[in-house]
Amino acid sequence: MxxxxxxxxxxxxxxxxxxxxxxxxxxxxxxxxxxxxxxxxxxxxxxxxxxxxxxxxxxxxxxxxxxxxxxxxxxxxxxxxxxxxxxxxxxxxxxxxxxxxxxxxxxxxxxxxxxxxFELPVDKRVLVIGGGISGMTCALSIASQGFDVYLIEKERELGGLARRIYYTIEGKDVQSYLRDLVKRVYSEPRIHVFLGAKILSATGYVGNFLTKIESERGVFEIRHGATVIATGAQEFKPNEYLYGQSDKVLTGLELEELIAKRDERVISAGAVVMIQCVGSRTEERNYCSRVCCSESVKNALKLKEINPNVDIYILFRDMRTYGFKEDYYREASKKGVRFIRYEPQKKPSVKLVKESGKELIRVTVFDPILEKTLEIDADLVSLAVAVIAPESNKEISLLYNAQLGPDDFFKEAHVKLRPVDFSTDGVYLCGIAHYPKHIDEAISQALGAAGRVITLISHDTVIASGSVCIVDEKRCMGCGACSEICTYGAIEIYETKQGKKARMNPVLCKGCGLCNSKCPTGAIQLQHYRxxxxxxxxxxxxxxxxxxxxxxxxxx
Amino acid sequence: MAGVSRLQYTPEIRIIRVMCSGRVDLAFVFRAFLNKMDGVYIGGCRLDECNYTTHGNYHALTMTLLAKRIMEHIGLYPERLRIEFMNASMGQYFAETVNEMVKKIKELGPVGVGEGMSEEELVRRIKEILRLVPYIKIVKREKLKTKLDKNSPESWNEFFTAEEIENLFKEIPSYYIEPEKCQACMTCARRCPVDAIDSKRGMVHVIDQDKCIKCGTCLDVCPPKFRAVTKLIGVNVPPPPPEEKRLIKREKEKEVA
Known part of the structure; x- marks a missing residue:
């Protein structure tokens, strides 16, 4: 031009x-x-x-x-x-x-x-919620850089979900790694561990949070500048495939425990069937739990190692041993593990049968490639169950204004640009609380979250934007149209001699200006976009x- | 991304930046038409992908649907207003929808002209709507807050009905201070958010109907022992007593004594 x-x-x-x-x-x-x-x-x-x-x-x-x-x-x-x-x-x-x-x-x-x-002072202490691998890794990284960390865990011991994992698909020993990690946490003087902890209340904003907790050691008020949410996830307990009715039907983690303990049932098993996508990729939980394909392949390889003659059938919808884990899928294939596809509308069925005095689980599945229904008699059936978000996520989400996704896992501010931040400043995210992931992924993310925390708390102050809303009290009719839509809780309605009025907390305002558009009288104005x-x-x-x-x- | 990717689109559009589509006020839309803009395009983030936590784009959506009905009510083509939801990677979508909209609007013709409305009439109607924006926001507050089902855009159109808008404008209230009841306590004048009440000590208070935004605060705050404010619907507001006759009785009596 x-x-x-x-x-x-x-x-x-x-x-x-x-x-x-x-x-x-x-x-x-x-x-x-x-x-x-x-x-x-x-x-x-x-x-x-x-x-x-x-x-x-x-x-x-x-x-x-x-x-x-x-x-x-x-x-x-x-x-x-x-x-x-x-x-x-x-x-x-x-x-x-x-x-x-x-x-x-x-x-x-x-x-x-x-x-x-305006400048807000930043409290240099950090609260990490969840004492699993992610929480501990994050806490250690922050503490090693010279900052105090309060690590709170709802169970009476540290370790989280990893306490039930014995080895990785690559063959690493998870339990000894975990023992070492816990030891390092306890020997780090800057980490203060609270077990059996429950959050009673949480208030504040970036740089200045106040969380009240109840733990084995009593009730404490913790002041902290940053919050890390590493609350982990849970194993889904299905009510199909005879789970809970027969001790021959197990979840992947339960099978892993039996394998690790060299349980007689595992050693003597002639045939094992693994069913994938139990509770995942359904209408109710329309997501892939990501780790269960690798978990099954891992267990299958371990079983083959203990007993090369065992017959293993993995009934799957799509095998998603992503990345280099594909190699283990090939290895399992080579070692005779049979992969049989099933279609979601023709799910496998199981029933208890007695064959020559021996109790077995008969698994019936339609193979769409052979176009035939197969029957497999198994000594053990392992279900690759969904990884689900703990019920408590909702509560924590409300306490810290940390967003949840549609499946109640925590949701980062931006997938690419802010992958370990929440859209609420000063609150960070790591581990399987985010979505199902492997231990190595959780560790990387925990270190990433620690980095973001340090970026904040290494400064003495944070700068808050000047483009926030202000209230002209004279023009305010106290209708509350603004406060009801502000999800940051930045606006409160309070009583004055001149009736109800809106009051703005500029620190909490993020400057979206929605309240401005809602205000009938123009009393509330987003500065810079008035x-x-x-x-x-x-x-x-x-x-x-x-x-x-x-x-x-x-x-x- | 449309810019960075240098996607070509038609040059008629002028972009005004706001931090959230929720900041787009009902008044902005009509202000644009008042300035002879032939169309208004609102670009918001994809629904459920809010950069804030407020989901202002859902509010922008209900506001748009309401504005479209109001446009129909005053005889403007609702196609002159459009809302689209996109993320930063959807430059192509932006370019396509802008082109499509501009094409449509060229078919409709310039605002008012295309509708066969004289310029004076267009300005008069839009100014009337702009004057009523506060009232519309108050009455439709609950509905404007609704989070519509993003999966059934075909149902959005029915969210506000023509009949509803008809009623909205039929039921416009006016607030009036009855001269015989007003005791000149100044409460209403102090509380009026827009200083629309003429109040002098000892003088009957008068609501300036042009300034009034119909929020009803005066009605709410007039002391129960006076009940001087009334809400009138569908009738003309009586003219205020002339300036010299505004002295309230109590004061008059004193003067006589």
Whole structure:
């Protein structure tokens, strides 16, 4: 597009005292020019008509600060992503559009107000909820970097779900790893462990949480700056396939325990059937539990190791031994483990039978490839049951404003950009509380969460955005339309001599502005996106109108 | 992503940035039409994929559905308003829907003109709606909060009915202070959120009907012993007593004595 003509247009707009072109506005040289222009011309608003605020707003805000202006006097007109790049074949239209976008930005810029960002003190202590592998790993990493950690665990011993896992598919010894980890936790003076713990209440916000717990050691109030949720998960207990009715039907973890203990039933077993996707990928729990395919293959290989003559059948819907775990699937295949596909609408069935005085489980399954129904008599049936979120997740979610996904597992703020953060600042996530995952994945995530925690607590203060809502009490009619929709709990309605009024806690406000749109009287305004600022921008889109005159009126 | 990927789309659209589609006020939509914008496109995050925790996009959706019905009520094509939900990777979708919408609007013609409405009439009708935005927000508050079923967009259209909007405008209340009852206690004037009540010590208070946003606060706060405020529906508000006749009785008696 024709940049010189846009600059020339800018000169003609009211209130503009300086306009210039720059090749790369965000370069050091250009930002210096901006700072100098502020001083030289006594500018009180700066508009950069260039690219997107998503990447470059912080740069230019800094330039304003250095030029001695409040950074909220900066306005971006995005004439690149919103214009030149997307209308690259329509030069004339794009040039005109750029002018209009600039004019709209100017209308808004004239009404911008200086805002103060505020600093909040950060408590250097950390609360880690859940004493499994993830929680312990995270706590150790934080403590080793010099910060105190309160590690709370609801059971009477540390270890979580890993206490029931004996070996990994790669052959690592989980129990000795766990013993070592627990020992390291107890010998780390900066980690304070509370067992048999229950959270009674939790309040506060990033840098300043207050959690009250009850534990074996009594009731404590813990002040902490960051919270890590590592509450783990549970094994689903099915009520199908004779589970709970016959001791020959086990879950994967139960079978693993028998294998680890070299139980007679395992050693003498002639045939073992494993059924995958029990309780997962159903209408009720429409997710894949991720670890159970590997768990079954792992158990199958271990069984073959103990007793090479055992017949093993894995009835599956899709084998998902992802990543390099595929190698173990191949190995199992090679060793004679038989994989039989079943379709969800034709699930296998089991019944107890007696064959020559011996009790067996007869598994009937339709093989869609052979197009035949097979019957397998098994000494043991292992169910690859779903990994489910603990009931207590809902409670913790409410206490710390930590979001849950549709299956009650915790949900990160952003899958790629903020994978161990919650959208609530100062609250982090790791381990199987997030979704079913293997131990190595949980450890990596725990270290990641520790890193994010340190990023926060290594600072003495956190900066809260100035673009938050404020209440004009006179205009407030106390209807509560704002407080009922604010899920951050930033707005409270309280009694005054003039009736009910809304009161804002700016620390909790995240600046979405929903309350502003709900307010019938305009009493609550999202600063930096106030009604009159956005109205001005809308009005300025109208090429026919002398809107800038009106804006000037409002501004004065 | 449409920008970064340099996807080409039609240049008629002007984008205004807000942090959440929930920030898009009912008044913004009509303000745009008042400024002869021929269409309003609201882009929100995908439903259930809120960047905040407030799910403002569901609120933007109900607001849009309400606005469309109001547009129909005042004789504007509801197709001039559109809401789309997308995430940052859906640049292609953005470009396609913008193109589609602009094409549709070109068929409809400029706002008002396409509807065969004179400019004065268009401005008058939109200004009337803008004046009523606070009232609409108060009356439809509960409904605007509803989290609609994202899986059945075909049912959304029926969420607000034409009849409902008909009633909404039929039942517009006015608040009126009865001169014989008002004791000039100033309570209503102090509490009125928009300073719409003319109050002077010892003088009958008068509600400025142009400033009034119909929130009913004055009715709620007028002391029960006076009950001077009444809510009128479907009748014209009596004109206020002339300035010289506003002295309330008590004061008049004193003067005589």
């Amino acid at each position: 024709d940049v010189p003509s846009v600059i020339e247009y800018a000169w003609r707009l009211p209130n503009v005292v300086h306009a210039q072109g720059q090749l790369f506005s965000c370069s050091t040289e250009s930002t210096k020019q901006i700072m100098e222009a502020i001083k030289e011309h006594g500018l009180n608003r700066v508009i950069v008509a260039a690219c997107t605020p998503r990447t470059h707003e912080p740069t230019f805000r800094d330039s304003l600060k250095e030029g001695g202006l409040n950074q909220y006097f900066f306005e971006f007109a995005n004439i690149r992503e919103h214009c030149s790049w997307v209308h690259s074949k329509e030069k004339e239209e794009a040039t005109d559009k750029s002018k209009e976008l600039l004019r709209m930005s100017l209308a808004r810029a004239l009404l911008l107000e200086p805002l103060q960002e 009604d009159e600022q956005l109205f001005a921008q809308i009005d300025a889109a109208n090429p026919e109108k002398e809107i800038l005159e009106e804006v000037k009126k409002v501004a004065s």
